[in-house]
Amino acid sequence: MGGKILAALVGLLSLACAAFIMVKIVTLYGAARYAAGRAEAEAAQLPRIVAAHDAAARAGLTARDRIIAADASRMAEMARILPHILTAYDKVNAYASTVAGGAPCLAAERVRGIESDRAALFPDLSETDIGDPRSMPPGAAADTAGP
Template structure:
């Protein structure tokens, strides 16, 4: 083949050179793409596992918090119930409660129980304004030691 024949052949099939270059680039790109796709899949799997672990941990923490709230509420209610005073509404209630073991130790005798109206009357028996208020200074008591 002479130079003129090669030049004629090149003119006729010049378009084959870019196609061969593009085919080589395609093969190289396919290998690179497959490698990057595998890397991305591995990263996605790792992140998915990490997110699932974090979600499980969050759910466990929320469940533990709810359990602690429930337990604290129950404990608070128990403590509050144990601190509640026994409200005595009538002499019969006092007599009935006084007959129990706890009542014998904690209750006053039924004859010492007074009603709310009697207590209020005893507290407010004086009319307001009858006692002097701040007009006279209190006398100093020399017998009491302030310390």
């Protein structure tokens, strides 16, 4: 009777081992099928991913080129107006050191100098954009000194 029980236990143990091995095989097969399906899906998405990266790189290069062009334009404009600005500062300092520079009203030659400096700095402005260049009639100007 002991042999029959031992034989039944060995059979039951071999059946349990077979079931465990079958579960492992099915699990490994499922994991392999999942990995293969995922790899196929990623491979199918690859052309769109590469196209998106290419579009992003092109947009970045276009933005870089626009920044470079804007910076070059700004530098050209600064190179154009910097001598005028420095000359205007020199004129202001030289005029301020004269007797006429201490007067509350600018002399006519200084006003003409300011207008010529403005025309040199802003050549696109016409006379109508900056107002009437003629002098104002006496008494028309308000007191700008304040109360």
